[in-house]
Amino acid sequence: MRRIAESTVRRLSLYLRFLEEFEARGVATVSSEALAARGGTTSAQVRKDLSFFGSFGKRGLGYPVPELVARLRDILGLGRTYRVVVVGAGKIGSALAQYDGFGQRGFQVVGVYDVDPKKIGAGWAGLLVRDVRELERDLARERVDIAIVSTPAEAAQQVVDRLVHSGVRAILNFAPVQLEVPPEVAVKHVNMALELETLSYALRNR
């Protein structure tokens, strides 16, 4: 299959969320127009995005909600739960580890790690903060799909090297550094201060 743009995948994930809302409300069928309105885009965009993966709708009618939900879950690889570790139990890391939204969407946090002896051993909601030195041992013992890196910038690359070496193939990085990883590893960056700075730019220029 042709390579799908990142922006398309992001929109599919959004559509899925909205479709799940429609499904919960018992809506049987939804038009590209309705989905677009909910997601802040255009109906042509919705149809184009979906068309990369096949033809799910009925002309004159729209898309059958439950089928499209199932199909999008499948496309996005959400037909399973993912095991996630969080490395770095600072403010952001501990909030993410406890955030219910992940579990609700199939991302189960199975471990939290830190270097700080004062944090190690602390526990929230059934999770104990472990010593980051145990990372390799734990990863060898039990599969982990995704790692969330919320260490300080200086520590991030080294942690990522260790994660990659232990077989982790997907990383969500909150540290404000560009990470070096082999091509088979997927990395996504989230930088909250940067988001605020784009708002600052917007405030300045309107």
Next chain:
Amino acid sequence: MRRIAESTVRRLSLYLRFLEEFEARGVATVSSEALAARGGTTSAQVRKDLSFFGSFGKRGLGYPVPELVARLRDILGLGRTYRVVVVGAGKIGSALAQYDGFGQRGFQVVGVYDVDPKKIGAGWAGLLVRDVRELERDLARERVDIAIVSTPAEAAQQVVDRLVHSGVRAILNFAPVQLEVPPEVAVKHVNMALELETLSYALRNR
């Protein structure tokens, strides 16, 4: 000035961060190539991005670090501090309110609000969680530049309406809903579960 793409602004913000690192290390001059390497892009991209705002470099030499830092701060509107409120003191909201990274970059959290009586009155790091019913009163009393919305999805639009009505012109939204705002208000969305889902897609398709 011609409208600048969001993607360009995001890169400028990244460049700024890297330039600040260079500056701290006493580097006087940096080439587009060096900046690109640090930021995971190309030198042509760096030069093009900067060229939208003028001509800062010297051929054969590169860009003078302190001048470019100053210029980017100015372009991004970072020559001042911004007053930020957080509405919704759940896991994510409270982490954001306490996150040091914002303050370090000039975004000062001056208030945290929630509806939950059990949370109201709790305090961290000099901040007290206030009753969201006091929002309008507080906003009328003291200017707030940016609001971070970390309420549940159902409450977000109503909160945003109230913020906008009270004069807030920039919103960073963590609730998974599309928000309706007048055109003069800037909104940025952050959706962590969505980021994980794009990783899930990546894991599936490589």
Next chain:
DNA sequence: GCGAAATTGTGAAAAAATTCACAATTGGGC
């Protein structure tokens, strides 16, 4: 002062993403 090396700034080209626009269906009402 001169030639070589480095590096910017920028039009032009290429690539990518979005929007248009319309034929092809489909279902529903009568």
Next chain:
DNA sequence: GCCCAATTGTGAATTTTTTCACAATTTCGC
């Protein structure tokens, strides 16, 4: 069964973004 209204799927057109490529500078060593 037939017509009408709604709506998809998709090439083509348009717009946006990125990359190329190279003339114009600037510094540096000698």
